[in-house]
Amino acid sequence: xxxxxxxxxxxxxxLAVTLSCVTGAxxxxxxxxxxxxxxSQSFWISSAYGAQDEASKEGVKLIKLSAGGDGNVAQxxxxxxxxxxxxxxxxxxxxxxxxxxxxxxxxxxxxGIAVIGISxxxxxxxxxxxxxxDHYDMGRMQAECLGEALQGxxxxxxxxxxxxxxxxxxxxxxxRETLKDKFPGINVVAQSRLADNRNASLNTTxxxxxxxxxxKGIYSATEDMAAGAVAALRASGRLEQVxxxxxxxxxxxxxxxxxxxxVCSSVQQVVEQGRxxxxxxxxxxxxxxxxxxxxxxxxxxxxQDVATINLxxxxxxxxxxx
Numbered sequence: 252x253x254x255x256x257x258x259x260x261x262x263x264x265x266l267a268v269t270l271s272c273v274t275g276a277x278x279x280x281x282x283x284x285x286x287x288x289x290x291s292q293s294f295w296i297s298s299a300y301g302a303q304d305e306a307s308k309e310g311v312k313l314i315k316l317s318a319g320g321d322g323n324v325a326q327x328x329x330x331x332x333x334x335x336x337x338x339x340x341x342x343x344x345x346x347x348x349x350x351x352x353x354x355x356x357x358x359x360x361x362x363g364i365a366v367i368g369i370s371x372x373x374x375x376x377x378x379x380x381x382x383x384x385d386h387y388d389m390g391r392m393q394a395e396c397l398g399e400a401l402q403g404x405x406x407x408x409x410x411x412x413x414x415x416x417x418x419x420x421x422x423x424x425x426x427r428e429t430l431k432d433k434f435p436g437i438n439v440v441a442q443s444r445l446a447d448n449r450n451a452s453l454n455t456t457x458x459x460x461x462x463x464x465x466x467k468g469i470y471s472a473t474e475d476m477a478a479g480a481v482a483a484l485r486a487s488g489r490l491e492q493v494x495x496x497x498x499x500x501x502x503x504x505x506x507x508x509x510x511x512x513x514v515c516s517s518v519q520q521v522v523e524q525g526r527x528x529x530x531x532x533x534x535x536x537x538x539x540x541x542x543x544x545x546x547x548x549x550x551x552x553x554x555q556d557v558a559t560i561n562l563x564x565x566x567x568x569x570x571x572x573x
Contacts, residue, residue, distance in 0.1 A: 280310075280312050281310075281312065281340045281533065281536055282311070282312040282313075282339045282340055283306065283312070283313050283314070283340055283341050283529065283532045283533065283536070284314050284316065284337075284341070284342040284343065285299065285302050285314065285315045285316065285342075285529075286316045286327060286330050286334065286342060286344050286345070287299070287315075287316070287317060287318070287344075287345035288317070288318050288320060288321045288323070288327070288345060288346070288347045288371070289318065289319060289320050289321070290315065290317035290573040291317070292475075293474070293500075293501030293502070293566070294370070294473075294499055294501070294519075295317070295573075296567050296571065296572075297501075297521040297522050297525070297566045297567040298345070298369060298370065298521050298522070298525035298528075299315055299525060299567075299573045300522055300567035300568070300571045300573070301521070301524065301525025301526040301527075301528075301529070301567075302525035302526065302529040303315070303525075303573075304522075304525075304526065305525070305529040305530060306529055309529070309530075309533055313529070314334065314339065315573055316330040316333075316334070318330065318347050320347075321347050321416070321446055322347070322446060323347060324347045324348045324351045324352065326347075331344070331352065331355045331359065332355060332358075334359070334364075335355075335358060335362060338362075338364070339364060340364070340365075340533075340536030341364060341365040341367060341379075341532035341535050341536040342364055342365070342367070343367045343368075343528045343532050344356060344367070344368055344369065344372065344373055345368075345369045345370050345372075346368070346371050346373045346374075346416075349371065349372065349373050349374035349417055350374050351415075352373045353373050353374050356373040356375045356377070357375055360375070360377040360378075365379040365532065365535035366378050366379060367379055367380050367381070367528050367532050367535065368381040368382070368383075369381075369382045369383070369525070370383055370384070370519075370524060371416050371417055371418050372417065374417075379531070379535045379541060380531045380535065380543055380544065380545065381543070381544045381545070382524050382528045382531065382547070383418075383524070383545070383546055383547070384418075384519035384520070384524065384546065384547055384548075384549050385546050385548060385549055386417070386418045386419075386421035386422045386425070387421045387424060387425035388425060388548075388549055389421075389422050389498050389517035389519070389549045390421065390422035390423060390424060390426035390427075390429065390517075391425040391426070391428075392517035392549065392551045393422070393426050393470055393496040393497070393498065393515065393517055394425065394427075394429035394433070394434065394470075395433065396496055396514050396515035396551065397468050397470060397494060397514060397515075398430060398433060398434035398437055400468070400496075401437060401468050401494060403434045403436045403437065404436040404437065404467075405436075405438075405466075405468060406437075406438050406440045406463055406465050406466050406468075407430075407437055407438070407439055407440070407466070407467060407470060408439070408440055408456075408459050408463065408466060408468075408469050408470070409426065409427075409441070409442040409443070409469075409470045410456075410469060410470065410471040410472060410476040410477075411423040411442050411443065411444055411470070411472055412444065412472030412473060412476070413445065413446045413447060414444040419472050422472055422517075423442075423470075423472070426470050427439060437468070440466070441459055441462070441463065447472070447473050448475065448476075448479070449478050449482075451479065452475070452478075452479030452483075453479035453480070453482050454479075454483075455479075456469065456479060456480040456483035456484065457483045457487070460483065460484070460487050460489060460493075466493055467492070468493060468494045468496070469484075469493060469494070469495045470496055471495060471496065471498070473497065473499050474497050474498070474499045474500070474501050474504040474507065474516065475503060476497070477497035477503075477504075477507060477513055477516075478503050478507065481495055481507060481512045481513070494514050495507075495512065495513045496514050496516070496517075497515075497516045498516060498517045498518070498519075499516065499519065500518040500521075500552065500565050500566055502569070504516050504552075505557055508552060508556075508557040509558070511554050513554075514553070514554075515552065515553050515554075516551070517550070517551050518549060518550045518551070518552055518565055519547070519549055519565070520547045520549075520564040520565055521566060522563065522564050522565060522566065522567060523547055524547060527547070531545070550565070
C-alpha cells in the first residue's frame with residue numbers, strides 16, 4: 252500500500268518547476284492535458300480552476316477536456332487517445348471509470364507520457380502520482396456528525412454515489428465502519444449506488460420515504476445528491492424529522508448549510524488538488540521525481556461555520572468558467 256503523504260511533510264512547493272523556456276524560435280511550450288468526467292460539475296470546475304491558475308503561473312499550456320458525465324467512458328477514452336497523439340508532456344486524469352480507462356492510461360505511459368491521477372484516479376499501476384483527498388475520512392466525518400445529530404439511534408439510508416469510483420467507495424466505507432464502531436444503535440436500511448444526479452436522488456429518497464416509515468437520516472456522497480434528498484423531504488413534510496449529511500462544497504452546499512437543511516458537509520480542498528496535480532504534472536514532464544501519493548486533509552463544515560470559513564482552497568470564484 253502506498254503511503255499517504257501529508258502536505259505539511261512533503262510541501263508541494265518543492266515540486267514547482269521554474270520553466271526556462273519561453274515561446275519563441277527554438278522553444279517549445281510545455282502542454283499538459285487535463286481530462287475529467289465533467290466540467291459542468293462544481294467539483295471539477297473548482298479543480299480545473301486550481302490547475303488553470305497554477306498553469307498560468309508556471310507558463311504552461313493546459314488543455315482541459317470534459318467527458319460530459321461519469322457515464323461517458325468512451326468519450327473520455329477518445330479524449331485521452333487524442334492527448335497521446337498530441338504528445339503532451341503529461342496528463343492529469345480524473346477517471347469516469349477507473350477500470351475502463353486503465354488500458355488507455357497504460358498506453359500513454361508506454362509512450363513516455365506521465366499520468367497523474369486526481370480524486371478519482373485510473374486503476375493503473377503505472378501512474379506517476381495521485382492527488383486525492385482522504386475520502387475514507389470524509390465518510391467518517393459524515394458518520395460522526397449524522398450520528399451525533401441522531402443521538403446515536405435510528406435508521407439511515409445511503410445515497411452512496413456511483414459505482415466504479417474509488418472516492419465513493421471509500422466515503423461509503425468510512426461512513427459504514429464509523430457507524431459500526433461509534434454508533435451501533437444506528438442501522439443502515441438501504442443503499443443506492445446512483446450516478447451523481449439530483450433527480451435520481453430525489454426519486455430514490457421518495458421511494459425510501461414510502462418504504463421506511465422510521466427513516467431518521469440520509470448519507471449523501473455529494474451535495475447534488477443531498478439537494479435531491481432535501482427536495483424530496485421538503486415535499487413530503489419530513490425535512491425536520493430526517494437529517495441529511497453530505498460531502499463536497501459548492502453554491503449548492505452553501506445554500507443547504509445556510510438553510511440548516513444538512514447537518515454538515517465533509518469538504519475537500521478541491522482548488523488545491525488542481526494546483527497540486529498541475530505542479531506534479533510539470534515536474535513529471537521534466538523527468539523530476541515526485542511523491543507517489545499526495546493526500547490533502549478534508550474539512551468539516553457545519554451550518555454555524557459556513558458564513559465565516561475561508562474557502563479559497565475549496566472552490567473556484569463564482570466568476571470562473573472552465
